Amino acid sequence: MDDGPSERCWVHIGPEPIDAAGLLARVADRDAGAQVLFTGTVRARTGGRAVRHLEYEAYVPMAQAQCREIAEASCARHGACRMAIAHRTGRLAIGEIAVAIAVSAPHRAEAYAASREAIEALKHEVAIWKREVFTDGSRWVYGCGS
Amino acid sequence: MDDGPSERCWVHIGPEPIDAAGLLARVADRDAGAQVLFTGTVRARTGGRAVRHLEYEAYVPMAQAQCREIAEASCARHGACRMAIAHRTGRLAIGEIAVAIAVSAPHRAEAYAASREAIEALKHEVAIWKREVFTDGSRWVYGCGS
């Protein structure tokens, strides 16, 4: 599910692979001197156990609205130029990107601050759930992760 | 000028356009759950003046060695997995990438910390010089910028 055109923020929640470079292109801005792109990927191991894959489930319209609010608030609070957020749903293999946040700002301090604020808010608040699937079972992961 | 293969860090200083997505690919690691890519781009205005272009000059072998030290130290200090640093030389137009740093780490706190440390060190220490060219003159820019 996609946002329409927007002045400043763009959000996508869906099963398609995330194009990190495309996300960075979306935040290009003539007034920006700094861009920060964060990507969260599936690790091969967690808590000492070998991960087979992850499954993400989203309440898409709610997650979409929440991500848009997070992006707008992070840009406004830190004076960033533009932000784009993508979160994938469905089954993800080791190394695949689950979440990506791109932000542009006039200077680097603002870009880092807005990026960090957005990923923390996303992990703590947005209606997305993650299940870790191991070779010998699975579990829903609650809490913000790290 | 390019580094040879390396376990953990990769550095390039040269006139070629910087491929941010390629840099991110260089830090892929099965143990990484978080990647941070910083890019510094040429702003259309600085200090209220319209920029025509920037010119970067590097003492390449020294800058290369310094960037490698910065990357190794930032990874070691923050437990990051891999880091790749690219800095462009020559004439850059508005919007072009002057510097890019990609880092991967098990968790996001380490990725952000290593990224921030590396860009600060690069701007303060590395043997690279920048000249801002305006429509009505030019100047060498000293200090770390922001």
Next chain:
Amino acid sequence: MRLEVLLFAEARERAGTDRLAIELPDEPAPTAGAVLETLARQPELAELVPRCRLAVAHRLAAGSDPVQPGDELALIPPVGGG
């Protein structure tokens, strides 16, 4: 009144469905809190609901927020994206 609640993740799995229909009295006017109490009486959700919140029209609701037929209601277990 009859209300429908969307279920996600662990709630969906425990209930074995992605939506539940529940009945609430018309008076007093039903609230988000009353919906959660009703859901908590479903045996398969009893343990999980105390850790959940209710979303009304895509926003997390306070317990005293009113709900009405036609509102999109969703049971939100603890989240963990990213």
Next chain:
Amino acid sequence: MRLEVLLFAEARERAGTDRLAIELPDEPAPTAGAVLETLARQPELAELVPRCRLAVAHRLAAGSDPVQPGDELALIPPVGGG
């Protein structure tokens, strides 16, 4: 002894060349500090050198660090990459 020093950026522009040859006495054994003092006597670099450092073999040198013929020496004005 005769030493060659690479010049960059503003130093290169002011001197009108990207390398300068300088002469230092063989005794006392020359140091990075002595190289900087010698460069500062060049009229076109006098103003800039106090804000510069000397790199020896791609590393910033302390004033007391020894230099010898064959070392790659470079005058490093204040940097400003990124």
